[in-house]
Amino acid sequence: MTKVVAVLEPGYADYATERALLAEHGVEVVAVPESEAAAPALARLDPVAVLLRERPFGAGEIAAAPGLRGVVRYGVGVDNIDLAAAREAGIYVANVPDYGAEHEVSDHAVALYLAVNRRIPARDAEVRSGGWGVGQAAMIPGRRAAVLGLVGYGRIARAAAAKFRALGFVRVLAHDPGVPDAELRREGVTPADPDTICREADVISLHAPLVAGTHHIIDARRIALMKPTTILVNVARGGLVDEPALAAALAEGRIFGAGIDVFEDEPPAPAANPLFEAPNTVLTDHGAWYSEASVERLQTLAAQEVARVLAGQPPENWVNRWPTR
Known part of the structure; x- marks a missing residue:
């Protein structure tokens, strides 16, 4: 069965960048329509990783995806993600602080x-x-x-x-x-x-x-x-x-x-x-970060963080750290 990387709150023109970078890991990148509630979508897809922007992501979403290994935020702020719940579940959370915006x-x-x-x-x-x-x-x-x-x-x-x-x-x-x-x-x-x-x-x-x-x-x-x-x-x-x-x-x-x-x-x-x-x-519409160049770099760096998690490594910008040996 093909593993899924779910994109919650899709907002970019396409996800060709993510698909190309994650192809070697044998995963399918699925953009979940914003009209679909997150928890039921996650229960249906059981993704190994989630990419998201501003959508809230808490204990309910974590519980709905038992196979989840990583959550990557497109951008810097992670206040929409329950970091403690993810840490308790052993799920990596990463952001992308250095995409040049x-x-x-x-x-x-x-x-x-x-x-x-x-x-x-x-x-x-x-x-x-x-x-x-x-x-x-x-x-x-x-x-x-x-x-x-x-x-x-x-x-x-x-x-x-x-x-x-x-x-x-x-x-x-x-x-x-x-x-x-x-x-x-x-x-x-x-x-x-x-x-x-x-x-x-x-x-x-x-x-x-x-x-x-x-x-x-x-x-x-x-x-x-x-x-x-x-x-x-x-x-x-x-x-x-x-x-x-x-x-x-x-x-x-x-x-x-x-x-x-x-x-x-x-x-x-x-x-x-x-x-x-x-x-x-x-x-203005939370668009201060936007340019065509910043979008391309943001999608690339976010996909690279997912790739690290799928390869069994911690993400480079791991924000909910727990002790490791």
């Missing part, structure tokens, strides 16, 4: 900032409806000698910092418990706690993983510390931000604007998410 994501962070700061969507809409001179009708703060605040300081944040500096930002503050202060200072970055970043930064760009300690790290209290000219950019995880608190601050003019690529619930429901009605807010 730091350039795409940092570009997107800067693009969101510029669109919000220059009010590009609103001005475009005004011009298309016959308006003119909209730059005089709405406040656009100058950004000379501006301060950038980064929450998280990995590869994407580093790339973003370089691009913001090129725009004239003269000072960079960063908070990342995993990066020593001495390393930050060597790169010309000032270590700062989140409160200080919220008080001092003109633009705050989020690049942290979503874990217990970062859930709603930008909450109502910290939003209240921000300046009326502050812009918040989130290209990391929606759960980093208290969305109703952010929407309220935007509606009341307590901060200038926000550029949001990620949401706490995805896809977001416009009627239920107050950010859809918030002024000077630019929203």
